Amino acid sequence: MLKRYGRDEMSNIWSEANKFFNWLLVEIAVLKARRRIGEFIHEIPSDLAEKISIQPEEINRIEREITKHDVVAFLTHISPQFPGELRPWLHRGLTSYDIGDTALSLQLRESVSILIQISTKLMSAIKTVAMEYKYTPEIGRTHGIHAEPITFGVKLANWYDELNRHIHRLQRLLVSVSVGKISGAVGMYTIDPKIEEMVCEDLGLRPIIATQIISRDIVAEYMSTLGIIAATIGKFSTNLRLLSQTEIGEIMELFGKDQKGSSAMPHKENPIGSENLSGLMRVVCSNVQVAYENLAACWHERSLDNSGSERVIIADSSILLDYAMARLAGIIEKMRVFPGRMTANLNQTKGLIFSQEVMMLVAEKSKMPREEAHTLVRDVALECWENGTDFLEVLLGNNSIIQFVSEDELRSCFNLENKVRYVDYIFAKSIDNQNQEGGNEY
Incomplete structure (x- = not known):
């Protein structure tokens, strides 16, 4: 993913360094479980994970030049750094996806937690503006044509309520992705199943029945949820652009003192933030289809179809959606609202x-x-x-x-007040409702 469209916290979750570190955590958790059930008696240093130096570039070099296999390259890199008595037990009886999929679940869980946080921030930004313009009349439009009056606050209350539902989806998703498997090459347990249970307990995951891999319905659910939220962000962004049109002119993105809208036309103030997000969210939505095809195309107990594409779509979609919600929160917090223009538009069709x-x-x-x-x-x-x-x-x-x-x-x-007399009722069902599904109860 381009650094241009990512925030550090989410980008770090999907960095190679963090991926390899999570692989290491799973390997060490397996060793600890083996020792607990009495397979060996060797001590495992409590700070073992911190002592291992992970160098992604070197792991990638080993894979590229020697092993042609990422997990083998990873093991080749870390094994010499383990205490000698533990090295024979490292990755014993495991398959690559025991490590890869369990570690992926840790990344997915971290990612969902951040998305919940940034969703909450975006909701807060929307709520602030909605409360300020709760009773500000605005024309409602259907099919792009003037319909009947609403208020600008009600428009934003609808956005707030939609994001509330997304937070509830993310809460459910947090449970769905928190799974692990340590069950061997085809899921038939080449090691004691108790090890899987202990590893998952240590990592805050729950064991799941699997083949060589955890079924991709979970990744598809993750990508689907991100896709739905991205579609909402795209919708909000598109509507901000429409409200910024010269012919409507009800809101405008903040335009900096030295900002330039066009190299040719000095008068231009373009809604570039909303435009940018409209385009980026198409990428997140399109990635969902890849996740569906990865689920549908898996042969028998595992094929490699999903591997390459997942390296792209999961990280990119996670980083893009996080960036988009943060940027949209900033746009909404700083945008200029023009109630006078809203009134003029209400009167445009003369009753x-x-x-x-x-x-x-x-x-x-x-x-x-x-x-x-x-x-x-x-x-x-x-x-x-x-x-x-x-x-x-x-x-x-x-x-x-x-x-x-x-x-x-x-x-x-011809009474405008009658048209907007239930604004308080609408807010009571959305912004003012602290206990609704997906709301502040979380």
Whole structure:
């Protein structure tokens, strides 16, 4: 993954140094378990892991020039650093994926924990802005067309609630990925199964039945969860870009004093952060398909199809999603919001956004079927849409309408406060609800 799109904490989890260190932890945990069940009596230094010097470049050189096998290269590198009496027991009865998959679970677990933390930070940023603009009216848009009023706070409350559900997904995922296997080349236990139980207990994992590898449904679940969250981040980013369009202009990303938007056009202030995230999240979403194919294409007790692609997709998706949520939190915290422009946009269609109230009133007062009232009001509304005329004024001059309703009744339909009167109820179901699934109970 390019350093440009990664934060240090997550990047370090998926570094080769950390991968090899986790391999070492598993190997040492196996040795400790063997000693506990009486297979040997040799002492295992308590600081053994810290004493082993892991040099990823040297391990990669050994693999590239000699072994053509990464785990054998790793063992070749660390074995001479072990106490002599322990070296015959190192990796005894194990297969590469006893080490690799169990260690991968440790990385996945660390990764999920960080994603939960950054999701919480993003939720906090959204909540702050949502509370500030809780009652700020904004036009709601469906199909890109003005529909009915919402508030900017409600828009963000929906985002907050969606992230709440993602945190719940990540909490479940934390359990799913916390598995290990020390069961040999085809899962038939070339060593005592008690060793697997002890190793997993030491590492905070639970033993799982496996072949040579842990089934890739777990990796697919991890990638799927990241893909769903990435799609949400992509959606948020796309909507921020839309709200920044010149024709809408309701929000803008913070633009630095010396920042330049274009080499050709000095006036440009582009939503480059949101644009960047929209594109990057496509990578995370597309990687999910690779994980599915790795699961589907596994031959018998194991084939090598998954290995190379997983080295790319798991790390890249984890690093990208972490980066994206952190960057989006910063965008939302610093973005400029323009309530005046929201009001102007609300009034742009000159009252058409209240057409549903008019239609319901006409149907009620005239006793005509709803669909006939709909057609009657629609004809007036489309005329106003095309001519740019005021909806209420045209209604008051339309005999087909005013024969059923009074002027006061018509005017009462054009009440913005009625449209947004349940904002508090919406917030109570989302932002104000501290105990909802996936929320602050975690």
